[in-house]
Amino acid sequence: MFRINHASNRIVKLKEVSFSELGFTERHHLQEWLANQPDALGEELLIIQKEFDGFDDTRERLDLLAIDKNGNLTIIENKLDDSGKDVVWQALKYASYCSTLSKSQIAEIFQKYLDKARPGQDAKALICDFLGQEEFAEVVLNPGNDQRLIMVAAQFRKEVTSTVLWLLKHRVFVKCFRATPFKDGNDLFLTVEQVIPLPEAEELMIGISEKEDEEQSSERGQATRHQLRTDFWHAALEALRTANVALYANVSPSRDHWLNAGSGTSGIYYSMIFNRDETRVDFALGTRSKEANKALFDHLFARREQLDAEFGAPLSWRRMDDKKVSLIECAAPFDGHDRENWPVMIDWLVDHVKKMEKVFDKEVPGLRNLARTQFSKEAAA
Structure with missing residues (x-):
């Protein structure tokens, strides 16, 4: 990232820093930023829960749970300076746990989140507004095995990127975003860049398969x-x-x-x-x-x-x-x-x-x- 100096007509490179240098944490900083500004991930997402732990027989909890514009559940896993080697396995586990959630369970999960974060709001009404549906009865949530994964970190290990690319080829919808903090004096900046799949290549890599799957699923569901x-x-x-x-x-x-x-x-x-x-x-x-x-x-x-x-x-x-x-x-x-x-x-x-x-x-x-x-x-x- 560069700062533009109008007076000298030059650009000055800003200092790239680590989250740990700045004292930022995954839960209290990166997670909160994305929960309150989910479009930083390049699309409209409705955050329905933070630190979700509603899994049977396990104490694991995922960072952020969201719904995308197609009604798919989206699991968002955040790491700081290093993705670690197990983040893909972790996200896949959470996706498998969430795959069984029904529409009513999802609405209940969201309502609990709202009751704590924004009391007085109705989960079903907000879901309808987000998906552009008149009635909750017509809403389709978490269809089939179309759960999505989004992973955020400053750096991704090779074993992570290799696995993600393999998953994409097999129509598992995964995205990786690089979150990088910068410092300019007392001012702090953050960039969030999609690195896998590259935005310009995304349509080629998963767009066609998504379209085919979506059309086939939609056609079958609509026909029925x-x-x-x-x-x-x-x-x-x-x-x-x-x-x-x-x-x-x-x-x-x-x-x-x-x-x-x-x-x-x-x-x-x-x-x-x-x-x-x-x-x-x-x-x-x-x-x-x-x-x-x-x-x-x-x-x-x-x-x-x-x-x-x-x-x-x-x-x-x-x-x-x-x-x-x-x-x-x-x-x-x-x-x-x-x-x-x-x-x-x-x-x-x-x-x-x-x-x-x-x-x-x-x-x-x-x-x-x-x-x-x-x-x-x-x-x-």
């Missing part, structure tokens, strides 16, 4: 989910037709996890939801105006007790101020991916679609007028 959903909607729509429920008469089966039916007013509609762990019916207020949707929701919410009574059970009223749409819902837990549960699930859907339409169909004309009034106000503003 899409077929499952299509089959379920075929059965559900047939049951609605048999029960003389006309609301979905003009709706075709879909590979999506939802099916919408119009109310006769644009932006106001009914939904059936088919998730892995629940099925749900919604009355959605999703006109082109967020303000209008909140006004429509508030109009109905003012008579919440009456509408709940007409439905026959308490509904879930979700104004969702941070979203454009507002929802009124009723859900029931089911293992939706077990076809043996489908008859009961579909009976539940038929019954609750009827109830939802009966309660809210008569509300639609008033909502339509209220929406028009709101649109006029916004146009005049």
Whole structure:
């Protein structure tokens, strides 16, 4: 690293120092820096735990546990001036331990971290925001054997680099970063450089294999989910037709996890939801105006007790101020991916679609007028 001297139009080399010279430690310094600035590792990562020790029959603990943008668990191992000869073996062990973690366990691990580091925040909501998903039920975490390894040190031994390159050829996703401190008077600097694979060679070394694996895995997973959903909607729509429920008469089966039916007013509609762990019916207020949707929701919410009574059970009223749409819902837990549960699930859907339409169909004309009034106000503003 060089300092630029504008006056002399020269560059001056800064002194490279060691972490031990500066009195820095792995746990209290390097680990903390990366935990609070994970993009120093060249990508967006969500740190979900530090010093994670949730392994059975062992007292070992990994430095940092993170989620990447594809929902893969990422194990980050930090060393200081020397990687040591066993860091790869150590990281591989941790990856094997973490490979069995379920989505709910990962959310629980993250929640414990938040409760200690940032009280009051919800792990599932932060994971959804990070991965760009609306609902935690749709989030996929820690799929298959795609756990990733990131190792950070000032210097890597030859036996480490040789092993890492071999692992990369066998589609184990490993990265090595060199962390180097510099000193300029009283000022300290740090560079974090990816050294394996070299950034310009990364696409050649692992990009193709990642893409192939990802596409194959994604295609297989999507094909399975899409077929499952299509089959379920075929059965559900047939049951609605048999029960003389006309609301979905003009709706075709879909590979999506939802099916919408119009109310006769644009932006106001009914939904059936088919998730892995629940099925749900919604009355959605999703006109082109967020303000209008909140006004429509508030109009109905003012008579919440009456509408709940007409439905026959308490509904879930979700104004969702941070979203454009507002929802009124009723859900029931089911293992939706077990076809043996489908008859009961579909009976539940038929019954609750009827109830939802009966309660809210008569509300639609008033909502339509209220929406028009709101649109006029916004146009005049």
